[in-house]
Amino acid sequence: MSLSLFEASVPAFERSLTAFLGVLDKAEAHAKARKFDAANYLAVRLIPDMWPLTRQIQAFCDHAKNAAFRLAGAEPPAVENRETTIAELRARIHATLEHLKTVDSAAVDAAADRDVVFPLGPAKMKMQGANYLLHFALPNFYFHLTTAYDILRAGGVEIGKRDFLGAVPGLTPA
């Protein structure tokens, strides 16, 4: 009848982060086939006053990590934004996946009934845990994930919805 808060958060982050490793593989393969440096993608923006690819990837990694730790009532480990290569961005995603593995699922589940406190710009805000996940963390995560995908897709990488979704669990012919 119901869903645990852990189930609604960490596995979705993990599926999406793992899928994006495959998107980066396709970006590198495309660059190699066209004989340009895949790192040329890192500074690409959809418009000059939006964040570039690197910052979009850092942002979705942080939204996943921070949401999981805050839901669990723990301080998210600080990660600096220093990536300057595709290999380093791939390592950032792997590090995020490792951080997610350390999150206590029972502590996350308990967040449904308490407030999550988090910084928003210069302010400190709070939200009830389930609202924080559904109306802040998930839309922010998917916003930066999709925009990173869109930058690569608009930049010629041959990716489609399946690459974005990744390994959808339990999808079988009816």
Added chain:
Amino acid sequence: MSLSLFEASVPAFERSLTAFLGVLDKAEAHAKARKFDAANYLAVRLIPDMWPLTRQIQAFCDHAKNAAFRLAGAEPPAVENRETTIAELRARIHATLEHLKTVDSAAVDAAADRDVVFPLGPAKMKMQGANYLLHFALPNFYFHLTTAYDILRAGGVEIGKRDFLGAVPGLTPA
């Protein structure tokens, strides 16, 4: 301790759809200020082999409606893709919000324990209800919502993350 499937789906769709009405308002205001027809946005694509704005909006409306009805075990009402103006796209979003109001929340909640059957291209697929929501419906919905936002943002409309998120419930200073 837990989340209902209805809580994890319909209110997130409603918040996002309502927010996108505001995004369309800003697109029209921008076009008016720059003295061009806002309908010029409808055919804009991030790259020629991606869907244009109109189709992205139709897609996120359908993902929201179809997910809610399928989770409830009901046949989603069919809606044709005929919009050719911003006003018609706004009406499509309103119609989607009206459809969501008719969904039985208890029936949606019951989907956590049963399979949801849905068409995927030419195939008929099934997934356990919670997996369907978390790993198919929500990422698909946010994918098309963000891409629609990105098309307008890259097209000069003055929008930001707050316009994308809309009215985040229960967000208060800590």
